[in-house]
Amino acid sequence: MEQFFQVxxxxxxxxxxxxxxxxxxxxDPQRFRKLKEVILASEKEQVSLEIQSVRFSKQFVIVRFRGIDDINEVEKYKGRQLLVARKxxxxxxxxxxxxxxxxxxxxVTDDGEKGILKDVIETGANEVYVVQFxxxxxxxxxxxRDCILDVDVEAGSxxxxxxxxLKE
Incomplete structure (x- = not known):
């Protein structure tokens, strides 16, 4: 199970x-209003940053981190992921x-055919699972409910x- 989720x-x-x-x-981008801390991730490290302020502009969230008051300090963070811990x-x-x-x-289908869940498509009504059998x-x-009989996250099945x- 993932311990961190990208926000x-x-x-x-x-x-x-x-x-x-x-x-x-x-x-839910509005959740940024309630976040107190995020984890800035790169291939080499993960740094915990405290959120000082949040506002919204078009499809973006404008975030200011506590203790960072200069454009030069945040320039190096471009392209980095922001994560939250599972908790x-x-x-x-x-x-x-x-x-x-x-x-x-x-x-696994109720007929015994095996596959791997490759992607999740979010639609308006319900999600759609892309499974490679x-x-x-x-x-x-x-x-x-008619299609998803059982999900065991711990077992990954x-x-x-x-x-x-549904099948061709």
Whole structure:
């Protein structure tokens, strides 16, 4: 299971006082208002930063970190991911799952065919799971009770029923 979840990516600096433009990758950008701390990630390290202020501009979140007051200090952060620890993630309702926990999950149909969950497509009505099966190839499975029989995040497995017409 993932221990950190991405909530945004720093796209550029904003102004000269150390603010950054963040492209939110969370389903609820307003959650930035409640965040007190984020983890700035790179290939080499993870640095914890305290959020001082948050405001919104078009599709971006403008963030200022405590102790960083100059454009030169944040210039090096462009392109970096902002993460939150699992404990600080949005709480889930019953039968809800973090997408990061679903990706790569083993999927088995009620007929015994095996596959891997490759992607999750977020639609207006419900999510759609993209599963690559060994014999029938890629299948799009709606995340509805009729199709998703069981999900075990700890074991990394999902049991599904393919409705008529889902397989070619």
């Amino acid at each position: 945004g990516v720093i796209t550029s600096t904003h102004g000269i006082r150390g603010e950054v433009k963040v492209f939110p990758t969370t389903s 600080d993630a949005v709480k889930l309702e019953k039968d809800e799952y973090y997408i990061a926990d679903l990706l790569g999950m083993d999927v 060994e014999t029938s190839g890629e299948v799009l499975i709606p995340a509805i 999902m049991r599904v029923h393919l409705l008529e017409g």
